[in-house]
Amino acid sequence: MKFNIWFLLKILAYIAIIMFFLFPIAWIFNMSFMTNDEILRKVPVLFYEPTFKNYIGLWEGEIAIEGFATMYVFFKQNLINSAILSVGSVSVTLLLGVPAAYAFARYKFKGGEDIAFTLLSFRFAPALLIILPLNLYFSKIGLYDSYFALIWVYQLITLPLLLWIVRGYFEDISPDIEYAYRLDGHSWFQSFWRISIPLAKPGIAAASLLCFIYAWNNFVFALILGSSQIQPVTVGALAFITASAIPYGLIACGIVVSVLPTLILALFIQKYLVQGLSLGAIKG
Amino acid sequence: MKINRKLFPYVLTLPALLVCVGILIPFFTAVYYSLQRYNLKMPHMKGFIWFDNYVNIFTDPSFWNTIKVSLTYTFFTIIIELLLGLGIALLLAKRNWLNNILGVLLVLPLMIAPALASLIWRLLINPNFGIVNYLLSFIGLDDFTWASHPDTVLFTLIMVDVWVFTPFIMILLLAGLRSLPRQPFEAAELDGVPEYYKFFRITLPMLFPFILTASLFRLLESIQQFDIIYALSQGGPGESSMVFQVSAYLQTFQYTNIGKAAAMMVVLWAICYFLCHVFVKQWHKLKIKTKGELLQ
Numbered sequence: 001m002k003f004n005i006w007f008l009l010k011i012l013a014y015i016a017i018i019m020f021f022l023f024p025i026a027w028i029f030n031m032s033f034m035t036n037d038e039i040l041r042k043v044p045v046l047f048y049e050p051t052f053k054n055y056i057g058l059w060e061g062e063i064a065i066e067g068f069a070t071m072y073v074f075f076k077q078n079l080i081n082s083a084i085l086s087v088g089s090v091s092v093t094l095l096l097g098v099p100a101a102y103a104f105a106r107y108k109f110k111g112g113e114d115i116a117f118t119l120l121s122f123r124f125a126p127a128l129l130i131i132l133p134l135n136l137y138f139s140k141i142g143l144y145d146s147y148f149a150l151i152w153v154y155q156l157i158t159l160p161l162l163l164w165i166v167r168g169y170f171e172d173i174s175p176d177i178e179y180a181y182r183l184d185g186h187s188w189f190q191s192f193w194r195i196s197i198p199l200a201k202p203g204i205a206a207a208s209l210l211c212f213i214y215a216w217n218n219f220v221f222a223l224i225l226g227s228s229q230i231q232p233v234t235v236g237a238l239a240f241i242t243a244s245a246i247p248y249g250l251i252a253c254g255i256v257v258s259v260l261p262t263l264i265l266a267l268f269i270q271k272y273l274v275q276g277l278s279l280g281a282i283k284g
Numbered sequence: 285m286k287i288n289r290k291l292f293p294y295v296l297t298l299p300a301l302l303v304c305v306g307i308l309i310p311f312f313t314a315v316y317y318s319l320q321r322y323n324l325k326m327p328h329m330k331g332f333i334w335f336d337n338y339v340n341i342f343t344d345p346s347f348w349n350t351i352k353v354s355l356t357y358t359f360f361t362i363i364i365e366l367l368l369g370l371g372i373a374l375l376l377a378k379r380n381w382l383n384n385i386l387g388v389l390l391v392l393p394l395m396i397a398p399a400l401a402s403l404i405w406r407l408l409i410n411p412n413f414g415i416v417n418y419l420l421s422f423i424g425l426d427d428f429t430w431a432s433h434p435d436t437v438l439f440t441l442i443m444v445d446v447w448v449f450t451p452f453i454m455i456l457l458l459a460g461l462r463s464l465p466r467q468p469f470e471a472a473e474l475d476g477v478p479e480y481y482k483f484f485r486i487t488l489p490m491l492f493p494f495i496l497t498a499s500l501f502r503l504l505e506s507i508q509q510f511d512i513i514y515a516l517s518q519g520g521p522g523e524s525s526m527v528f529q530v531s532a533y534l535q536t537f538q539y540t541n542i543g544k545a546a547a548m549m550v551v552l553w554a555i556c557y558f559l560c561h562v563f564v565k566q567w568h569k570l571k572i573k574t575k576g577e578l579l580q
Contacts, residue, residue: 010375014382017372021390021447027415028404040413096300103296115297117564122304124504124560125311128529129549132536133310133317155303163300188292217397219511224533234399238515241403248407255403259396266395270388274459277452281497282459 025259031252039248054253063250073246074228075254078236082258084147085222085232086215089154090208096155097162098204102196104163105170116163120279123160127220130156135224145227153221158211161279165210168280169203170196206272213262233258317546324540337547346523347531347548354527357438357513358506361445366499368446369453374487376454377461387458394451401448402515406431409440431517434524441525444512449505453498460494461487493569500563504556528552 031039033050057063062072103109104116134153135144143149173196181191197204219234228239237254240246266273274282321333341347372390376383393401408416409430420428431440464487472482510529513519519526519534526534528548535545 013371013375014386017375017386017390021393021451024404024408024447025392025396027408031407042413042418044413044415044418092303096303100297100300103293107293109290109293112293112297115301119300119304120564121557121560122307124556124563126508126529126549126552126556127510128532128536128545129314129553130307130310132532132542132545132549133313134307136542137310137313152303152306156307159300159304213395217395217400219397219399219515220529223514234397234511237400237403241406248410248413251403252407255400255407259400262395262397263392266391267388270391273391274455278456278497278501282456282494 025263028252028255031249032256034249034252036247036249039252051249054247054249055257057250058253058257063247071246073240073250075233075236075240075257077229078231078233079257081147081222081230081236082216082232082234085150085154085230086212088147088151089158089215090211092151093155093158093162093211094204094208097159098166098197099192101163101166102170102192105167106175116167119160119163122156125156127156128224131221131224138225144225145230147230150222150226150230153225154215154218157214157218161214161276162204162207162211164279165207165276166200166204168275169200173199203272206269206276209265209269210272210276213265216262314546315550317542318550320543322541322543322546324542333543337543338551341544341547341551346526349523350526350528350531350548353438353523353525354507357442357445357509357525357527358503360438360442361449361506361509362499362502364442364446365450365453365502366495368450369498370457370495372450372454373457373461376458379462387455391451391455393448394455396448398444398448398509398511399515402444402512405440405444405447406516431525432521434521437517437521437525441513441516444516445506445509448512449502453502456498457491457494460491464490493566496566500559500566504559504563507555507559508552 032054033052034045034048035051035053038045038048053063058073058075061074061076062070064070100119104112131153138144138146138149177199178191178195181195182188186194216232217234218232222231223235226235228236231239233254237251237258240254241251269276318337319332319334320330321336322330376387376390396404408414409428411417411427411430411432417426417428420426429436431437468486468490469482472486477485508529509527510533513525513527513530514533517525519530529552532545532548532552535541535548
C-alpha cells in the first residue's frame, strides 16, 4: 500500500510540474492562432478553427480590426533589430573573446587572473549603474540610438560568458599538440587557427549560441539606450501589450515569434547548457 | 615581426579589455553623479553636495521600502526556486525516457526572455480572459487580484521569477546529482540505511557545492531583477513592488533626478560587489573541485 501512495504522489508531482512550467508556453502558442472573439470568451474554447491572420498581420504590419480602422503594427522591424543586435554582438564577442580566452587558458601571466575576474564581474554589476551615465554620454557624442552603441554595450553580457566558457575548452586541449605543430615551422597564428580553434570548436559554437540567446533576451539596454527604431522584440512586445486596442491574438503571436528562436536554439545546445550556464564551473 | 613573449598574452586580451574599459568610465561617472545635486530639469542647480544624496535616500522611507521589497523578493524567489529545483532534480535524476524528455523541455522557460515571460503571464492572468483565472475558479478562487493589488503583486512577480529561473537551479542540480559517485550510495544500501538518512547525510552534503553555486548565481541576479518587474508591474501598485533597479529607473526617467538614482545604484552595486566577492571564491573552489585539478 505504501508503494502505491508514493507512486501516486510521484505522478501528481509530474503532472503539476508539466502544468506549471510547460502549459503557459503551450497556451500562448494556442492563443496566437485565435481571433480576439475566441480569446475573450468567458469559458476558454478548446476547439476552434486556427487562423493564421495574426501571423500574416504581424509580418505585413497592418491588421484590420472590426469596428476600427486598419491598425498598423511595427513588429517586423523589432524582429530585424533583434537579429542585427544579436548576430552583431556575437560576432564582435567571437572576434574579441576567443583570443582572450586562449590567452587566459594557455599563459600564466601577471594580472591575468585579475583581468579575467574583472571581465567576469561586469556580468554581475547592476545594469542601470552603467547604462544611466552611458545614456547621457551617448547622447552627447551622438551614439544614442545606434546599433553600434548597443552592440558595444551588449558585450558586457556576451563577452564574459564566451570568455569563461571557451577558456575551459582551451584548457582541456593539451598544449603539446600545438607545440608539435609549431616545431614543424608553423607560426603561432597558424597553430591557433588550424589546431586550437578546430579542437575547441564545439565549445566555441555552444558558447556563441548561448551568447546569442542572452543577447536576444536582453531587455534593459535597448529600453534605455535606443529609440523604437532600433529596439528588439523584448522591448517591442512590451510596447505592444501596453498599446490599447491591439488584438490579444496578435500580442500572443508577437510573443511566440519572439521566443521561438531562443527555444529552438536551446534544443541544439542542450548538451552544453550546464557548462555554459555555470560559466564553466559545472560539467554537464 | 616578433612580439615579446611576455607581452603576448596581454596583446591577445587587450581588445576585449579595451571594449569593457570603455564601459568602466561610466561606472566612475555614476559614482561621481551620486555625489552631486543633479536633476535634468534644474541644470543650474547642479553642484557638488558630497554625501547628501546618500543621506537623503537613507532617511527616505520609500527607499527603505525599496530595500524591504527587494530583499523580500530575493529571499522568496531563491528559497522557492531552490526547494522546487532540488525537488524536480531529484524526481528527474533517474535516467528514463520520460525524465530525459522532461529534462530538455523544462529548460525552455529559462530560455525565454524574462521580460517576455512577464508578458506571457500577463496574458494568462488577464482579468477578462486569463486561462489561469478560469482554472482557479474550479477550486473556488474567483477574482484573484494578481498584479493589480498591493497584497498580491509580489506573489505574482515571485511566481513569474520562479517560473523562469527554477529550471536554472534544476538543470545545475540535475547535473550535480548525476555526477555523484555511486559508492557511498551502494555502501548505504548494503548497510540498510533509511532513505531520509541517505538523503540528508549523503546526497545533500555531496550536492552542496552545486547548490551553493546555483544559489549564488541566482542571488546576484534576483536582487538586481528589473525585466520581470518592469514588464509586469513597473513597481506598482503604489510602491508595493518597487525594487532597486526599477526605483532607479523611475528616479531617472520620471523625476530626472540623476544624482539620487546614481546613489541608489551605488548602494546596490556595493551589495552586489560583496556578494560577488563571496561568490567568486566559492565558484572557483567548485571549479577546482569538479575539474579535479588545481588552477592558479
